[in-house]
Amino acid sequence: MKRQLWYKAIVRDRNGKVLSRENRRSRSILGNWYRILYAHMAFTSTSLIHTSGVDRGAIYFGDNWKFKADANEDSIGIVIGTGIAAVSIDDYKLDSQILQGTSSGQMRHLVSTPGWPSVAGSNCDFLTSRTFLNNSGGSITVRESGIYCRVKGPTYYGYACIVRDVLATPQAVPDGGSITIDYTLRITA
């Protein structure tokens, strides 16, 4: 077990009190992660279905894998949803994404900046984290999370879903509360 992806979900109420948490190994780096990796390692292009649902492919390109996200962006970075469909190797988007906003069923997406990898003992950890605020006026139950990254095909820019997980326990986020998702990519020598 030399390369693992872990996620952590923490739900807080409006006062910052932790209501629930889940910490487990991610079930799924998806096929798209490896398709982009292949395009870079082999310095070539390959087919890849973007989050739009269209196969626009992937080619070696500078922006590929970028999942640093600005506030209010829901097309890139860590994303969350309410879907429960089992993970498949060819998933190209979340089952039912929670969009940016403050309307019913929406959450505010905060900024997300991947941290510098850190080495401790024989591990090298690469952490990225994002918090989502629920100002929708009602409770929202989060059941899936994932990572969308930038990708470029031979002709078109787009986004690719490279990680998706269905949470073991649905996480109910109360109005005024938040959920924070951490993903840690760990390699161990």
Added chain:
Amino acid sequence: MMKKQDKRTERIAIEADRSLEPSLSYKVEVTDKDGRVVQLEEGPSHSYVRQWNEILHLQAAAIYIGGGGTVKMTNGSIEGNAYYSVRSFDSNAGIGIDRSGLRVGKDSTPVSINDYALGSPITEGAGFEQLEHQLTYFTSPVVAGSTLSFTMQRSFVNHSGATISGIQEIGNYIEFTGSMTGKVALGFRDVLGSPFIIPDGGAITVTYTLKVIA
């Protein structure tokens, strides 16, 4: 309530550990001058090293020129201006190129997360203790059931005039971009279970399979 949930998620995590893994494995094969296989080893790879995550970070965080990206190169020096680029993880080395792509060497020091090069890499050529580096060959990603995989392969031919023995390490040198293009870092390294011997006229072929299961 939280304790109950933590117990449950811990159990689920243990179960997940048993079943799902982005994996890297290798196969090393020596053939004699007539193409007969004379030595073979297959196994799980033991090691991505830190540069793999560091280069991924350059891409994921979109580290610009001057953004302070640091990656240790295979020559032991630090590239302090590494940034996200079209050329990252590039392992597509051509014939006769020994600065990047798959490499073999003679060192048996256990892998460390801080490794930045093979311990004793074999250089390109037909001279004493040298091997001729062939093209790095990739197969396209293939999905079979819930698995996606692709492979990279490279052969090294011994035209040195003598047997080369003691090949005990393999790894991949990946190109990334720093103050100039064409910087090279170690991506993964493995120490083989036993030393490999390549007869004169023979070859050693290294195949890595990168696989992920959903």
